[in-house]
Amino acid sequence: MTRRSIALATAAGCAAIFAAVAHAPRLCAQQAPPLPVHQVPDSKNGGTVVMLCDGKTSVEVKGLKPGESMTHAQAVEVTRELMAQWQREHPNEKWEMAKTVQSSQPIPAPPPASGADAAAKATGAKLQSKGTQQGDTYASFTDRDYKVWKNETDNFVAEGKQLFHDGAAIGGTIGVSCDMCHPDASNTHPETYPKYQVQLQRVALLRDMIDWCIENPVKGKALDPNDTRLRALEAYILAQRKGVALDYGKH
């Protein structure tokens, strides 16, 4: 069986499980999608291309071969050039340089982001109240945004809860699931990691212990750190400890 056909068979098995428990969120063995990355254009002159955090503006450092470190002078020149280019392309954006000397002149507030304002008006969504700082990324979020994000997060936690109560879904082979020893994720103490786990003879993260439990009492195979199921389990366990102070290294 080729690798591809194994993947297809797994997907088919997963679909069957999903059909049996319609409406219940269920994660199958799959990798979390890669995070978005900025596509840096190719070098035209054999140098190194550096991109601004907007993901669009870039300059090439001539003579700096890929992998080489640039000098301080080169780095200063790169930031100057990137900023100049960005300002040329955004003539209407107001940009204030950080002041190194206290100024007696009051700094005028930037205007609110007009796009967000218009969108809010059209959808009836409420922008941040007046009297708070305006015009930046965070100020343009609406109540609707927060609701969407909360739903997304709560759904991910709910998926983790499902997995926490289903040994087979995390590759268990003997009918043991996490909740059997850890009802409501009790005694998982995610707030105490990283800590030296004497039985492992190394500093452990929460995910190391989740994987240890999956391999040993649950008799499955350790999950890849990027496996969506491991990520969802982590989300559920952490969600159960909301409000508990972080206390890494505690035993």
Next chain:
Amino acid sequence: MPHTTPLLVFSHSPLYKYYRNWNFWTDDAEQVQTILKPYQHVTVIHGHTHQMLYNQIGNISFYGMLSTAWPWPYAPTGLPPLTIQMNRADPFDQFDGLGDGRINARADGLADKIYSLWDRNPVTVKADYLVSHGKTARPPAPQFASY
């Protein structure tokens, strides 16, 4: 039956209310306790909770038994104040926190409990500790209580 007769009651669940979410709970516990109340010496031995657990309600002493399969954590609320937690179980030792035990029924009508932990030293909880409401015979404290 005269009320001076010592009673030993065996039940699966604790005959009191500990933590409802995990069903460490008996709905009609008060009714059972009312039946047992007239007797001078009553000891209830129960399972279900998989941990060293003891309690005193009026004249009734309660001892929870260990599990031979897996230990439960202590519930986040409702733990009887007289219970001194057992050390957290070592997940890397499949027999840690498990065990059997025995009850020593005494001539004075009380009963002591010996927790015979398989991979640890045994722990004795004397009835004197319970009936004195913790004033005497305090069992040893754990190094690492439940989170």
